[in-house]
Amino acid sequence: MTTHNLALPSYHNQSPEVRARFQRIAQRPVVLKVEHLGKSFESVKGTVQALHDVSFQVRRREFISIIGPSGCGKSTLIRILAGLEEHTAGQILLDEQEVTGPGPDRGMVFQGYTLFPWLTVLKNVMFGLEVSSPIRGIAGITIEQEARGWIDMVGLSAFADSYPHELSGGMKQRVAIARALANRPRILLMDEPFGALDAQTRAKMQSYLLQIWKNVDVTIIFITHDLDEAVYLSDRIIVLKANPGEVQEIIEVPVEHPRRPEQFLSQEFLATKKRLEELIHPPREAEELLPVVRMTQIGDEVY
């Protein structure tokens, strides 16, 4: 379905409630500041500019999505934020401190789950607490209780002693979220976390994630290629364009909170989605026609 031809109000129109909420967000302190971030690397074809002059700010407990066409460097961007890749220009400030390298203050949830298969769900969630606790073995019981609390929160207490291979994809991703949150990160980075899940599980996971975000003091940066998902979850959407990866527009989503599945058909929702589609898939002249020769009999039409 494309929204290009629908008559919709502007996505800039915000209801008073939504506008008030954005004003409240603007009062909050900035958690993450990305300034003129660039990334280039050498390849056989010469220097490739993956990211160029990317700047944005994220305030405390905001939910930010990053979307863009394939090859726009959105995965590179989140991996740089996580410290898994190095940037070649600009800087990243977390609470005014420049960050380099990975650290527990920026939790990450990957598309491929990346649970440690040799550890039970409980031990997976305890991992971060154990490796980052300053003294080995301090209050092992406290760590376990803390981990169990996070497992309860994602609704998997019955599976605390199961191994990852015994869980479904959705359950694995819930464990991965619990594991990342157990470290109390300032920012939770999510790299297409629901991309490998079927549509039904994905819808469920989106609702879990909104509930978690509402109840936990965490700021979320979420990468997706699913426009509905971006609009449904986010406060703001950063739209990147490809070659080089640059910020095209930062959209304030005018859909009210709390978000509900019915809103998928609301005017604000569709208006935002229409704008995203214009940015990511500009309208083409006409549908591409394949050079297919008719191979059926006249009268035997499917439509």
Add this chain to the structure above:
Amino acid sequence: MARARYFIIWKELDPARRKIFQVCSFVIPLILWAAISYCPAIWHPLMKVSDPGSIGHFRVDALIEKGAFFRENAKALAEQRKPASGVPANPVYLPAPHEVAASFYKAFVTPPRLPDEPWLHESLWHSIKIILWGFLISSVLAVPLGIIGGTYRLFSYLTDPFIEFFRYLPAPAFAALAVAVLGIYDGPKVAIIVIGTFFQQVLMISNTTQRLDPALLEAAQTLGARGFKLFSRVVIPGILPDVYRDMRILLGWAWTYLIVAEVVGNSTGITWFINQQAKYRIYDNVYAAIIMIGIIGLTTDLLLAWFGTQIFTWKSGKRSILSRLRTVYTSARVKQALPQETP
């Protein structure tokens, strides 16, 4: 279309059929062997003399080449002498299955010909000791080196080229050197096994280490693990089951160096037994000893494989006895909990 099912690529067979075919893999060679041994029409190039008749140089139980046997008989008949009689037979180096089977018992209870020679079980135990020492020394050196080489590029570049070169040098080529350095007893034998195993082991384990999912390392880093903790809490547990599997394969390789190793210096162990029996032309004992090596190897491997599934339950997906007990307990709790997504 039941017949076509066997020829679907990668299609698993049901357990019962699988068992049948697995048993057949031993039964078929056994049938072939029995056919050659018991069916006089197949091969049997010799005649075993049961009555030499008038032929002076034939003796009872002597094995005579068929052509010669019938030529002599034809000559005897032409000269009106009594011909010899006999039955078709295989050469002495191909004993029948039942003879080899009997040897399995016989070889253990037959005392050695000379009082200072070892019994069969002593020879076997000596061989096993050589293997275990060789494999142990090789592993103690190669496993850490392989893991470190697979983890840090520095060590990989520092060791790989030389090891790649050295592994092409055949271990038996070092026999003379090993004797010169380590004497004529067990030292050089263990050394041959170490040389034969060590270099392959380093490369294999380094390769296994490099195949660890890099995403797990990234995940651990974003959880705050760094430096040695990354190594001890992610690399080591992540590769352990694969290293264990490598070790099983390499233990099998170590056995293949045994026969060469045991003729270095003074001949000992199962190789000594085999050569000694061959010298006495007791070939059923030779076969029994060779098959014994196979049985020891296969049994060890099956035991280690089973043991592996018990320790690395998370890898095999199979449940250890311990975890099956745990499941009974947890599933009772799960049933009471809210119906979640089913795994």
